[in-house]
Amino acid sequence: xxxxxxxxxxxxxxxxxxxxxxxxxxxxxxxxxxxxxxxxxxxxxxxxxxxxxxxxxxxxxxxxxxxxxxxxxxxxxxxxxxxxxxxxxxxxxxxxxxxxxxxxxxxxxxxxxxxxxxxxxxxxxxxxxxxxxxxxxxxxxxxxxxxxxxxxxxxxxxxxxxxxxxxxxxxxxxxxxxxxx
Amino acid sequence: xxxxxxxxxxxxxxxxxxxxxxxxxxxxxxxxxxxxxxxxxxxxxxxxxxxxxxxxxxxxxxxxxxxxxxxxxxxxxxxxxxxxxxxxxxxxxxxxxxxxxxxxxxxxxxxxxxxxxxxxxxxxxxxxxxxxxxxxxxxxxxxxxxxxxxxxxxxxxxxxxxxxxxxxxxxxxxxxxxxxxxxxxxxxxxxx
Numbered sequence: 001x002x003x004x005x006x007x008x009x010x011x012x013x014x015x016x017x018x019x020x021x022x023x024x025x026x027x028x029x030x031x032x033x034x035x036x037x038x039x040x041x042x043x044x045x046x047x048x049x050x051x052x053x054x055x056x057x058x059x060x061x062x063x064x065x066x067x068x069x070x071x072x073x074x075x076x077x078x079x080x081x082x083x084x085x086x087x088x089x090x091x092x093x094x095x096x097x098x099x100x101x102x103x104x105x106x107x108x109x110x111x112x113x114x115x116x117x118x119x120x121x122x123x124x125x126x127x128x129x130x131x132x133x134x135x136x137x138x139x140x141x142x143x144x145x146x147x148x149x150x151x152x153x154x155x156x157x158x159x160x161x162x163x164x165x166x167x168x169x170x171x172x173x174x175x176x177x178x179x180x181x
Numbered sequence: 182x183x184x185x186x187x188x189x190x191x192x193x194x195x196x197x198x199x200x201x202x203x204x205x206x207x208x209x210x211x212x213x214x215x216x217x218x219x220x221x222x223x224x225x226x227x228x229x230x231x232x233x234x235x236x237x238x239x240x241x242x243x244x245x246x247x248x249x250x251x252x253x254x255x256x257x258x259x260x261x262x263x264x265x266x267x268x269x270x271x272x273x274x275x276x277x278x279x280x281x282x283x284x285x286x287x288x289x290x291x292x293x294x295x296x297x298x299x300x301x302x303x304x305x306x307x308x309x310x311x312x313x314x315x316x317x318x319x320x321x322x323x324x325x326x327x328x329x330x331x332x333x334x335x336x337x338x339x340x341x342x343x344x345x346x347x348x349x350x351x352x353x354x355x356x357x358x359x360x361x362x363x364x365x366x367x368x369x370x371x372x373x
Contacts, residue, residue, distance in 0.1 A: 001219050005210045017274050019240045023281065026233060030226035055207060062273050064266070085203070093277030093295075097366050114277030115288070118226035130211055135201040145200075 004129055006032030012054035013038050014045035014071060015091075016063040020116075024058060024091075027118055031125075042066030046074050050082050056128060058121075061092035061103070068092070069106050076107035078142045085135060087128035087144075091116060107143025109133075230281075237282040244278060245323050247271045248291075252316055260304045269298045275319060286335030287322045290315055293343040300350050300364050302357065311349060315342055 011033055013024045021038050028036050037052050039045035043066045045059065057075065059068035072088050087109040092099075095113040103111055110124040133145040190203045248271040255264050275291035294315040301307045322335050347364070354360040 001214055001216055003212045003214045003219060004222075005212060006222070008210045009207070016270070017278065019243070019278060019282075020274075023230065023233065026229050027226045030229040031222045055210075062270050064270070085206070087207075093273050093292075096363065098363055115280035116277075118223045118230060122223050122226070129207045132205050132207070137199040137201060138197060 002126075002130060004031070004126060007034050009033055009056060009129075010035040010052060010054045011037065012045060012048055012052065012057045013059075014040075014042065014057070014063070014068060015060040016040050017060070020060065020091075023116060024121075027116070027121055030118070031122065042068060042071040042074075045071050049075060049086075053083060054086060056125065057086055057088045058091055059088065061090060061094050061099070069103065072103070072106040072108050076143050078137055084142065087132070089121075089124050089128065091121075104146055105141065105143075107141075109144050234283070241279065241282045241284060241287075241323050244271070244275050244282075245287075245320055248275060248316060248319065252312060255312075256309075265298065265304060269295060272298065272315075284323055284326060286339050287319045289336075289339040290318050290322070290342055293339070293346045294319075296350060296364065297346050300354060300360055302353055302360075306353075307349070311346065315346070318342060 006028070011028055013021055013028070013036060015021050015024065015038075018040070021040070025036050025038065035052075035054075037048050037054065039048050041063050042059075045057075046066075048054075049057065057071075059071055061068040068090055072090070075082070075086065075088060076084050078084055088107065089110045089112060090103050090108045091112045091114065092103075093114045094100075094103075100111055109128050112120050112124050133148070135143060136145050190201060193200045193202075248268070251264065251268040251271045255268060258264070272291045272294045276288050276295055279285065279288035279291060294312070297307060297311060297315070298304065318338050322338075350364050351361065354364060
């Protein structure tokens with residue numbers, strides 16, 4: 001079994017709601033974290049991100065002026081002087097499929113729908129600490145690999161091309177049928 | 182926490198993308214322990230959260246006051262982008278927080294209100310009763326939480342409001358299939 005030494009981790013929490021910040025702070029301190037920095041909007045969070053260089057960012061989505069999605073996009077600038085690779089956990093009341101996809105495409109590492117629970121938060125932190133995904137850079141995306149699993153049954157075109165990734169072997173329907181017998 | 186230097190980062194280039202790998206910069210915070218030595222951080226955190234419960238009623242009162250004030254401003258002066266956004270954020274915060282604070286039925290009604298604000302094609306044309314019934318229901322659930330049979334009355338209230346709101350949205354978006362698809366799509370987010 002693995003234990004996380006939370007006292008070695010530095011967190012940045014961004015939420016415009018003071019009650020939610022208090023809850024997050026309480027949970028993180030209970031896990032053992034000592035360094036928890038708080039911001040109430042995306043702009044402040046970005047400044048704190050540069051200044052404190054947190055290991056993990058936990059952000060709300062809906063905030064005035066500069067929201068959590070924009071914060072994620074600003075952090076995921078591959079040419080920036082700061083660290084564009086920090087795990088970002090989006091904690092939000094938004095839970096529609098479209099929203100999850102948009103967050104993923106902004107470079108968010110993990111998505112956690114409110115209402116918050118200690119277990120849910122711990123598991124997302126464990127995921128980003130123990131199982132970091134490689135980063136992918138394309139013309140339109142920079143962030144953690146959006147493919148969490150290799151789907152051996154995938155039959156569509158390969159959307160990433162080049163070298164050995166150019167053609168994804170697609171089993172014939174006959175082979176598929178045989179393999180299921 | 183130590184960060185990887187640029188030379189630790191390995192980039193594999195393909196025609197349309199690069200795959201960037203690096204040693205796990207957070208590996209030093211993971212320790213393998215025997216099961217008997219494992220403490221219970223989740224249980225500890227749940228206890229700490231329970232310790233805040235005495236404040237939840239006041240926090241919820243703050244949230245509903247904010248929602249009421251946001252709607253009063255709209256009733257007086259009409260919808261602007263700022264007023265609409267403030268109403269949405271107030272409802273959205275209740276949607277996210279109310280279950281944690283012990284008012285799950287209020288969270289469900291706030292979600293229904295968020296859907297109206299987000300998906301109505303023209304907020305000026307939404308019947309005022311649709312807003313007031315949602316807001317009054319949330320206020321009633323919070324104010325009468327210890328008196329109402331919260332399972333039956335609040336849940337039934339929430340179901341009916343959601344039905345009315347969804348019927349309105351389906352009708353108002355009948356010529357906007359892309360919106361209808363979003364409105365009718367189920368939540369896929371991993372919960373708690």
